[in-house]
Every structure is written in C-alpha cells, then in structure tokens.
Amino acid sequence: MAREFRTVGVVGLGTMGAGIVEVFARGGLQVVAVEVDEEAGQRGRSHLEASTGRAVSRGKMTQEQADELLGRITISTSLSALADAALVVEAIPESLEAKATVFAEVDGIVGEDTILCSNTSSLSVTELAVRTKRPGKVVGMHFFNPAPVQKLVEVVRTVVTEPDVIEDVQRFADSLGKVPVVIGDRAGFIANALLFGYLNHAAKMYAERYATREDIDAGMRYGCGYPMGPLALLDLIGLDTAYEILETMYGESRNLLHAPNPVFKQMITAGLLGRKSGRGFYTYEAPHSSTVV
Numbered sequence: 001m002a003r004e005f006r007t008v009g010v011v012g013l014g015t016m017g018a019g020i021v022e023v024f025a026r027g028g029l030q031v032v033a034v035e036v037d038e039e040a041g042q043r044g045r046s047h048l049e050a051s052t053g054r055a056v057s058r059g060k061m062t063q064e065q066a067d068e069l070l071g072r073i074t075i076s077t078s079l080s081a082l083a084d085a086a087l088v089v090e091a092i093p094e095s096l097e098a099k100a101t102v103f104a105e106v107d108g109i110v111g112e113d114t115i116l117c118s119n120t121s122s123l124s125v126t127e128l129a130v131r132t133k134r135p136g137k138v139v140g141m142h143f144f145n146p147a148p149v150q151k152l153v154e155v156v157r158t159v160v161t162e163p164d165v166i167e168d169v170q171r172f173a174d175s176l177g178k179v180p181v182v183i184g185d186r187a188g189f190i191a192n193a194l195l196f197g198y199l200n201h202a203a204k205m206y207a208e209r210y211a212t213r214e215d216i217d218a219g220m221r222y223g224c225g226y227p228m229g230p231l232a233l234l235d236l237i238g239l240d241t242a243y244e245i246l247e248t249m250y251g252e253s254r255n256l257l258h259a260p261n262p263v264f265k266q267m268i269t270a271g272l273l274g275r276k277s278g279r280g281f282y283t284y285e286a287p288h289s290s291t292v293v
C-alpha cells in the first residue's frame with residue numbers, strides 16, 4: 001500500500017532546506033525542521049517569514065494562510081524531534097561525512113518504514129544509503145533553487161532502492177505540485193550535469209574579460225530566453241556550492257567541462273560567495289538580497 005506523508009522532516013534550514021520546508025508546509029503537511037543551534041533555527045524561521053510575507057504582499061496568500069502555514073512548522077535543535085516523520089529530507093552543506101553522520105543518526109530515530117532522502121546535488125546517494133540499516137529506503141530528492149518556485153524534483157534511485165519507495169516519492173512530489181524525474185546515482189544527475197558546464201564556461205568568459213558580466217548575462221537572457229544570466233544564477237546558487245558541485249562532477253568524470261575555472265576559488269577565498277554574502281559577480285543591497293546595487 002502506498003505510504004501517506006502527513007508529518008515530514010527536514011534537516012538543515014539553509015537556503016535549500018528552508019525552501020523545502022516551505023514547499024512541504026504549503027502542501028498542508030506538518031513539518032519538523034532541525035538545525036544545529038537556536039541561532040541557525042531562527043535564521044531559518046526568518047527566511048520562511050520573509051518568503052511567506054512576500055507572498056502575502058503580492059496578494060498570493062492571505063495573512064491568515066501565512067500564519068497557518070508557519071504554524072505547521074516546528075523548528076528543533078534535536079534530531080530526535082523527527083521520530084514521527086514518515087519521510088525526512090536532509091539539506092545540510094555538501095559534505096559526505098557530515099551527511100552520512102546525519103543519516104546514521106536519523107536512521108536510529110525514525111520508524112522502520114520511514115524514507116530517508118538527501119537533497120544532495122552531486123554526492124553519492126549510494127554512499128549515504130549504506131551508512132544506514134535501510135539502504136532500500138534511501139533516495140535522493142533534489143530540489144532546485146528557489147525551491148518554492150522551481151517545479152523540478154530529481155528522484156535519485158540507487159542499485160538497492162526498493163521500487164515502491166521510488167513510486168511513493170514520485171507520487172509525493174507530484175502531490176506537492178512538483179514535476180518528479182527519476183535518475184540513477186551519478187554526480188550532477190540530469191539538470192546540474194547539463195547546467196554546470198555552461199555556468200563554468202560563463203565564469204571563464206568573465207575571468208578572461210571576454211565580455212562584461214552584464215553582457216554575458218544579457219546574451220543568455222535576451223538571446224535564449226533564460227530567466228537569469230549565468231553569472232546572476234551563480235550568485236543565486238552560491239559560488240562555494242557551485243565550486244563543490246563542479247569539483248565533484250569533475251572528480252567523477254574527468255570531463256574538462258566541469259574542471260572549475262580558477263576564478264571560483266579566488267572569489268571564494270575573497271569571501272565573494274554571491275547573494276548570501278552580499279557580493280559575488282554582482283554586489284547586492286545586503287546579504288541574501290536579490291537587489292543589485
């Protein structure tokens with residue numbers, strides 16, 4: 001029988017985690033979100049309040065609906081709060097060791113039928129699965145930034161994933177208004193494997209002063225109809241995250257398309273991480289702002 005997902009969990013309330021929590025809460029689910037400490041939890045809550053506040057100010061949601069949505073979210077600093085979750089998505093930074101530790105711990109807390117998902121964009125889901133006692137119930141559930149807006153969810157199956165788990169996660173994503181696609185466990189899956197060669201190439205053009213950042217971005221926005229140019233998109237994704245994704249993909253395939261251009265490392269070292277730090281290829285009004293100054 002198909003699983004029902006009424007209470008779900010999210011570990012990590014960064015940009016992606018908070019976005020995923022919002023998707024789940026918009027879907028009417030009870031959501032338990034776990035962060036490492038009170039301060040990080042508060043940052044996550046502020047992100048959620050800002051996002052729902054924007055929806056209210058645009059007339060997409062009433063204040064009452066926003067309050068109800070926020071009321072369905074519990075933020076905790078302990079993984080034990082996930083005990084009743086039927087599905088848990090991990091969305092912490094891209095470190096295999098850190099993620100594997102979370103998986104092993106959550107495995108000992110949740111019910112035996114609970115599905116454990118990773119929002120990883122490039123690490124091996126199989127490696128995470130084998131760190132638990134339920135490898136057949138571990139999948140990738142990869143959302144795109146901003147999670148409440150982008151419809152795609154990549155459902156990553158490993159060689160040991162149980163078929164009913166894939167079906168249930170697909171159905172679940174569908175019920176949230178998302179478009180699930182199923183893919184095997186290879187770094188980058190579908191979208192990042194295609195996207196990051198292009199983003200890396202744009203960073204190279206910029207680093208070589210081939211064209212200005214505005215013109216590189218205008219080329220793709222007005223020539224190809226992309227909603228954002230590649231450099232603005234890298235700022236949205238975060239240069240540190242983009243670098244890690246490129247490194248992992250390059251490490252796995254040795255495809256030169258994915259060898260990170262040196263400009264990434266230089267900008268990261270200088271603290272230019274994109275929107276999250278207030279400056280990347282562009283400079284923003286404040287950290288996390290989308291307004292370019």
Ligand code: 3HC
Pocket residue numbers: 051054055058060120121143144145146147148149150192227228233237241
């Ligand atoms: N959270 C929630 N909602 C948001 C949001 C956010 N961070 N940012 C924008 N939105 C909503 C707005 O509220 C608005 O909603 P409405 O239509 O219901 O009023 C809608 O999105 C459009 O927003 P705006 O009018 O402010 O701005 P744009 O029309 O310029 O859209 C954008 C902004 C959605 C970010 C659009 O430029 C876009 O789709 N860009 C491409 C993003 C992309 O390619 N993402 C994938 C990155 S790769 C990835 O995530 C993989 C990972 O592994 C790295």
